[in-house]
Amino acid sequence: MKLWKECARFFTGLMVAVFLALLLITRPVFAEMPSETFASQLKKCALIAVDEQRLQCYDSITGKQEQPLGYVAPSEDIMTSTIEKPVVEVKPIKPGRGRWLGIKSYRRNYILPVSFNDKVNQVLYNGLGEQFRSDETEVKFQLSFELPVWENILEKNIDLYVAYTQLSFFQAYNDEYSRPFRETVYEPELGFKWTPELSISGWDLESIRLAYNHQSNGRARPLSRSWDRIVGQLKIRRDDISLGVRLWDRIDSIPTDDDNPDIEDYIGNGELFAGYDVGDHRLGLMLRNPFEHEALQLDWTYLFSKKAGLYLQYFNGYGESLLDYNHRVNRIGIGFMLNDWL
Structure with missing residues (x-):
């Protein structure tokens, strides 16, 4: 006993x-870039004298991809018709709630x-x-x-x-x-x-x-x-x-x-x-x-x-x-x- x-x-x-x-x-892990690192990279881009290179630097930080030659932007009508509808997340109701x-x-x-x-x-x-x-x-x-x-x-x-x-x-x-x-x-x-x-x-x-x-x-x-x-x-x-x-x-x-x-x-x-x-x-x-x-x-x-x-x-x-x-x-x-x- x-x-x-x-x-x-x-x-x-x-x-x-x-x-x-x-x-x-199980605590949440945030993958966001620290504010100090992001600010320092912006300063480095601002010091570049050549406009094209400076723009590429900014694009690399924000993740914007360079468009290929001959690329034509879609018209506003096409964009509005092809935009996906927002997905609404429905959270399950826990037993007993409500x-x-x-x-x-x-x-x-x-x-x-x-x-x-x-x-x-x-x-x-x-x-x-x-x-x-x-x-x-x-x-x-x-x-x-x-x-x-x-x-x-x-x-x-x-x-x-x-x-x-x-x-x-x-x-x-x-x-x-x-x-x-x-x-x-x-x-x-x-x-x-x-x-x-x-x-x-x-x-x-x-x-x-x-x-x-x-x-x-x-x-x-x-x-x-x-x-x-x-x-x-x-x-x-x-x-x-x-x-x-x-x-x-x-x-x-x-x-x-x-x-x-x-x-x-x-x-x-x-x-x-x-x-x-x-x-x-x-x-x-x-x-x-x-x-x-x-x-x-x-x-x-x-x-x-x-x-x-x-x-x-x-x-x-x-x-x-x-x-x-x-x-x-x-x-x-x-x-x-x-x-x-x-």
Whole structure:
């Protein structure tokens, strides 16, 4: 576990270094002649006494070519008829640009009206004096969006953004205990997103993110859970295949205020994710902390419109929510993906 943690820290730092290095590599290079050199050449031409030679000197600087003998300048009518129409460059619209107040989807937005977990953590409430027993079937939904605060910083395709993700588990079918929200995870984030438009061996580098991330469930002790992280993320794509890695390093908290000191042992320090598009079908995979307390998520989406689709999700492992971060969950749910509603 320590080796995996150190590797995650190393690669998080490496992503920061790559982020800064690529900014320097991709800076614009101007091929214009320095003003001092251009002025000095003009002075040299002005000192030439012979008119014809002086004119040739000026032409050599400006790049004007000498016309051959017998050359006849075209008439004004011919020139106007053969002049090409100006080409207007149409810049592609980036995903999410031009939407209401600039808000766009961040992670998945979905609702699973029916999700079944056959490994409910009933032990959590024992000894707390709470008369509550969680149902195996509940509603799971997630809302996630981001808002650019400062776009195209220094003309480098870098955006400063704020993001918010909320994951909730609603005991909608638990009549005995008044249908409570069993758990809600609040996750604000502040970071930088870079879309460098680079391609290597057919793989497009879609984005690199570096952010400060906070997660908490807003509960009182002993059910309180929270932690803060520095998160780095890299995503690449080739045709219909997308791959990504997300690494993080926890910001240490005061031991007396730490409600979950061993959370890294269960959630780890990174995750891998992948996606594959086949027509109207989208397949997804997430793998986290494979060497100890692993977590696996499989996704299938069928898009029946441009804004929504049928969504099937399977999760097995640790860290599905903060409340159950150290408890294995085995859940399958069906519902709707709403990623393009913003």
